[in-house]
Amino acid sequence: MVVEEAEKRLQIADYVVFALTLAISLGIGLYHAFTGDRQRTTKDFLMGNRQLRTLPVALSMLVSFISAVLVLGTPAEMYTRGTLLFMRSIGYGFACLISSCLFVELFHRLNITSSFEYLEHRYNSRLCRLVAMISMLIGSILYMGICMYTPSTALEAVTGFPLWASILASGLIATIYTTLGGMRAVIWTDVFQAGVMIAGMLAIVIQGSIEVGGFTKIWNLNKAGGRLIFFDFNVDPTQRLSIWSTVIGGMISAIGTFGCGQASVQRYCALPTLRQAKMTLLLNIPFLLIVNILAALVGLTVYAYYADLGCDPLKQGYISNSNQLVPYFVLDVLNYPGVNGIFLAVLFSGALSSLSSSMNSAAAVTWEDLLKRFLHHISEDKKALITKLLVIMYGGIAMVLAYLANNLGGHVLQLSLSVSGATVGPSLGMFLLGALFPCANAIGAFVGAVLSSALMLWLIIGANLNSNRTPTLPTSTANCSVLNATSYFEIDSYESRGLTYDFSMTFSPPEETNPIGVLNKFYSVSFLWYATIGSFATIIFGLIISLLNGEVI
Secondary structure (H helix, E strand, C coil): CCHHHHHCCCCHHHHHHHHHHHHHHHHHHHHHHCCCCCCCCHHHHHHHHHCCCHHHHHHHHHHHCCCHHHHHHHHHHHHHHCCHHHHHHHHHHHHHHHHHHHCHHHHHHHCCCCCCHHHHHHHCCHHHHHHHHHHHHHHHHHHHHHHHHHHHHHHHHHHCCCHHHHHHHHHHHHHHHHHHHHHHHHHHHHHHHHHHHHHHHHHHHHHHHHHHCCHHHHHHHHHHCCCCCCCCCCCCCCCCCCHHHHHHHHHHHHHHHHHCCHHHHHHHCCCCCHHHHHHHHHHHHHHHHHHHHHHHHHHHHHHHHHHHHCCCHHHHCCCCCHHHHHHHHHHHHCCCCCHHHHHHHHHHHHHHHHHHHHHHHHHHHHHHHHHHHHHCCCCHHHHHHHHHHHHHHHHHHHHHHHHHHHHCCCCHHHHHHHHHHHHHHHHHHHHHHHHHCCCCCHHHHHHHHHHHHHHHHHHHHHHHHCCCCCCECCCCCCCCCCCCCCCHHHHHECHHHCCCCCCCCCCCCCCCCCCCCHHHHHHCCCHHHHHHHHHHHHHHHHHHHHHHCCCCC
């Protein structure tokens, strides 16, 4: 089947389901705009008057970081490179446990709105607070653009729905309900969208397994295709994935997100008791596992179907990149009235949840860390209005970046994790430096964060300019109706490189044969180590500078 045929498959029922999802999300925002205190104070708008409930906050925290990037990127990873990335679920579990013990009690007792308030208290330095805030804002803005672009480009590729229209629709709706309803609207739309995403992925797995012939056949086809890769103990940090980078690297990155990330801190500090705050993170351990299992099963199901068919749509050229595999599969195979609409709802629910959370948290830190000290004398109504205008501003910036992201291409999951890891690392390092090392001072924290950020910028630029593309696992086009042997997608396959493959559970991709110098080794470090490098660099530089200088700025 070619893409043009798939474009004809969206039916009225699909658009109805999709539109209903967007309308409900908007309706929740409108409801909270006209109930309670009507978001007339910054405390209500940004923190829900610190009277939120445990389960909704836990689900909101979950979907704030389970975006369309995961819905598309994780299945694409399973399809093209196997299941090793799934092992980061173990790291995420440890991260939630550590964050619950280390950070929640610290931040909740301080009764803060911005996580960076702690840095000013700890180091007695406003400069440290601002540096960490700027790093967080850069990461959040870039992440918002990626989250909005991801479902839009996939939708355009397989349905013909214009990219600009998708970006505009998701961006405007998320901005409107976040601006009108504040934190309460963000939390309850997240709960609704969590249900949509889990139900949608479950529907794809169940119906897809029926089409393939059952879970046993899916497992056997993936095993025969070498996709079941769970344990690779190679200690080489330049290898794209290993058990060490997925578990340890994933854990440190997730600590930066769930422990001291602004969106998480803002949520668990909005709960009335410390016990409830800790419970939100502990609940995320099973929640994250369930969602990652579902996303992995989607990828394994898609691979099993096309492996059994003997026609890889990616290599054949029916789609242009791996991020379009799942939407193509839904349109190609699960062509039932409303099912395609459910999948569209899943994609855009992921985008909306991440967008609203990021916009709300970006507005919170901009107000608390930057503007509040200059505008503290104005009325509460005006303060609330300013925070709402900040949400609108960040929503507009995100839409612009989503359009610009069209020039990036590549694997959205890797891109998202790279950006997150690179910006989370230096910020996490400042928190750990202050919490674990009493000798650390403001000069050390500030210089350490700046040097670490410069190091991460150097690493990202170098990695992109000197990228060594790792090969993907082999697929077949033997049964495709028209074999396109010259398709450029084959440059990513083992077959096109003349490589052989041993179908074993402990498979690890062969190393690149190009000579690699010291700098290229540095540029080739796995993206999953970025947060670890950034945080440890901040701690090491910070300790050295602190020991050399005892003064506080």
